[in-house]
Amino acid sequence: MATRWGLCGAGKISNDFSVALKTLPPGDHQIAVVASRSLERAQEFAKRHGIPKAYGSYEELASDPDIDIVYVGVLHTQHWKVGLLFLKAGKNVLCEKPFAMNSRQVQDLVAAAKRNDVFLMEAIWSRCFPVHAEVRRLLAEEAVGEVKLVKAYFGSPQLHIPRSVAKELGGGALLDIGVYCLQFVLMVFRGERPLSIQASGVLLDSGVDESVVVALKFSRNRIAFCAFSISARLPNDAVICGTKGSIKVLGPMHCPTTLVVNDKETEYPLPEPSLPMNFTNSTGLRYEAEEVRQCLLKGLKESPLMPLAESVLLTEVMDEIRKQVGVVFSQDSQ
Ligand SMILES: NC(=O)C1=CN([C@@H]2O[C@H](COP(=O)(O)OP(=O)(O)OC[C@H]3O[C@@H](n4cnc5c(N)ncnc54)[C@H](OP(=O)(O)O)[C@@H]3O)[C@@H](O)[C@H]2O)C=CC1
Numbered sequence: 001m002a003t004r005w006g007l008c009g010a011g012k013i014s015n016d017f018s019v020a021l022k023t024l025p026p027g028d029h030q031i032a033v034v035a036s037r038s039l040e041r042a043q044e045f046a047k048r049h050g051i052p053k054a055y056g057s058y059e060e061l062a063s064d065p066d067i068d069i070v071y072v073g074v075l076h077t078q079h080w081k082v083g084l085l086f087l088k089a090g091k092n093v094l095c096e097k098p099f100a101m102n103s104r105q106v107q108d109l110v111a112a113a114k115r116n117d118v119f120l121m122e123a124i125w126s127r128c129f130p131v132h133a134e135v136r137r138l139l140a141e142e143a144v145g146e147v148k149l150v151k152a153y154f155g156s157p158q159l160h161i162p163r164s165v166a167k168e169l170g171g172g173a174l175l176d177i178g179v180y181c182l183q184f185v186l187m188v189f190r191g192e193r194p195l196s197i198q199a200s201g202v203l204l205d206s207g208v209d210e211s212v213v214v215a216l217k218f219s220r221n222r223i224a225f226c227a228f229s230i231s232a233r234l235p236n237d238a239v240i241c242g243t244k245g246s247i248k249v250l251g252p253m254h255c256p257t258t259l260v261v262n263d264k265e266t267e268y269p270l271p272e273p274s275l276p277m278n279f280t281n282s283t284g285l286r287y288e289a290e291e292v293r294q295c296l297l298k299g300l301k302e303s304p305l306m307p308l309a310e311s312v313l314l315t316e317v318m319d320e321i322r323k324q325v326g327v328v329f330s331q332d333s334q
């Protein structure tokens with residue numbers, strides 16, 4: 001029986017998610033419906049992607065009894081509101097990153113999922129990639145000795161994109177792309193809360209972060225360094241440095257296809273898309289979709305690859321970074 005998806009939002013990432021699902025067996029995944037604030041946009045999206053149903057409201061999607069899970073592909077600023085709508089309606093939810101605007105909103109989502117006994121996952125798609133699975137395997141067997149330092153960079157010039165620079169649209173480097181660097185560090189250090197966080201950043205006139213650097217300390221003298229920017233182009237790679245060698249995830253580290261272990265390079269190619277896509281390596285969204293399917297088939301309420309407790313920690317780390325660099329959203333006082 002195929003997992004039946006409902007898409008919330010008919011925008012860019014929903015397009016890519018739909019195309020990525022077409023690279024999976026149709027007997028495993030079907031997109032049953034797309035919902036948009038605009039019925040016309042939903043209908044155009046449905047026609048383009050061969051989706052049988054289109055709704056002009058999220059509420060109709062929340063009431064649809066024939067879907068197994070909702071994919072939330074709207075702006076960060078909407079994740080909390082629409083996430084609660086679907087969770088309270090008893091729907092399983094895969095919500096795009098960042099989960100929400102701050103840790104209080106994330107905790108509300110997690111509480112609603114538990115209260116309604118439904119599956120919830122933050123769509124940190126990176127963790128479902130074969131490269132990240134191999135990194136976790138190598139770390140488990142201490143392939144590079146004791147890990148002492150982790151570095152993760154992500155620079156993506158996107159000052160031309162409204163949602164990247166406007167505070168009311170949840171703009172800034174941290175929530176959009178810094179989240180990938182920080183999740184990687186937490187993955188390497190197995191979800192351990194950092195002992196200290198030191199951040200420094202520069203802000204746009206809109207009050208959101210343009211570029212940020214962060215140093216994090218962990219137990220046993222382990223440290224991590226992250227740099228992310230929505231103006232500068234960075235190598236976008238991540239390096240794990242141990243006492244016996246190194247593991248390098250080549251850029252784009254958030255959707256990687258190349259891993260270098262002690263100078264030995266291995267490729268993990270992605271399938272080609274059947275329609276144009278908006279973002280890099282987006283057919284890799286298939287991996288998180290399959291992870292969700294497997295979780296649902298097992299009756300799990302969260303994914304072991306991105307546990308809800310780790311999504312809360314990730315957002316708490318981002319809250320602290322925002323506090324240090326001086327970015328405040330309206331959602332922080334609601
Ligand atoms: N995993 C990944 O690789 C990626 C993840 N993302 C994440 O996906 C989310 C959406 O990003 P993206 O697809 O680029 O965004 P879009 O600009 O394409 O907008 C997505 C949807 O959000 C809703 N929306 C857009 N603008 C507004 C607004 N001003 N007020 C209210 N709703 C609005 C619309 O939904 P509707 O159709 O209902 O009107 C729109 O279709 C973000 O949270 C981003 O972090 C984005 C890119 C890549």
Ligand SMILES: O=C1OC[C@@H](O)[C@@H](O)[C@@H]1O
Pocket residue numbers: 156158176177279
């Ligand atoms: O998650 C994402 O991938 C990298 C960038 O395109 C960013 O804007 C997007 O949200």
